Amino acid sequence: MKYIAIIFLLLSGNSFADDCKNIYENIKKDSLKLNIEAFDQTTGSGWRILEEKHCYSQSAQLIDEYIKENGNVSSLLWHQLQMNAMSGNYKLAVAIGNKILEKEYSRQDNSPFLWAEYVEGTLAFLEEDNQRLVQNRNKLSSSADFPPNKMNLVVLDRLIDCIKCSYKKAYTGN
Template identity: 30%
Template sequence: MIIAALALAVLAAGDAATQCQYDRSAMLALDLSVFDQDINGGWRTLEAKGCAKEAADLIQAWRKAHGSMGPADTLLSWHEGQLRADVGQYADAIRLFQAGRHPAADDAKWGWNLYVDGSIAYLRGDRQKLEAARAKLSSLPRPAELKDAIGPDGRPRAVRWPMNIRVLDGFIRCWGQSYKAAYRCAVPTV
């Protein structure tokens, strides 16, 4: 019985390793939009298979291979940080989240950095700072640019405001759970 259970565990570990394999050269050759934003391409294909650590390592390798991408660096840092947080690498995630901040002048009306503050507070277990970031984010007025937003189909589209507040609400709602669980704990929309 013990031998059969051990054999199944070895097979399961082998299957997990196989599902996380990918063509590294092909991935590193992708342009930024496919690598980072295509839901069916780039690092997201690994994440979809449950390979968050491998996806984070791939983002790190892609960033190293491509050098500075200007403003895209913050987005890639953020996505790598989220993946590192998903697998419990909180210190690395915090460092990457810090690198994912936007310049204060560019962010004043958008609140991205408040979302960063709240996410870091969650990882550090500082509920008071999380709630303070959430309160500041919730008080931001809707930017004029979002009043008449048009979707890719040319039709008006509602843009939820403030952006990312649902994630901070989820962190509060599921306080004490892992980042991965709490991130998916966003308050349902009506």
């Protein structure tokens, strides 16, 4: 009986991976033709179809294909970072985060939006650098009156509260 349960678990795990691969293959061609809003910001469309099924690795892969096909869009890089982090591929997520930061630090504006601090805090979590995570959290906190900073502060607080968790669990609470 014990062996039957193990075989069932192994087969069901492969079934999930196969489902994700099949969904990816079925939506890839049409997804790559979508405009950026439909691909990136529309529930039930583009990479979000895969994300909604918890196919994080394939979500990241589809975003990568979209960027190659349609050009580099910064919001896509962030979502690609998140999907890689959700799938446990922290090394690639950090590399993408560093690309985001290169672009962010090259900007010369006085925006109240502390995007770099949020990205830095997320990378610090992925790299298990708790001190850097808290430092960036505190920077965001000092500008929490700006709504996007407040929203991102909530996320960094969740990462801190679940510092030993996976990114997926810390970010989603599940």
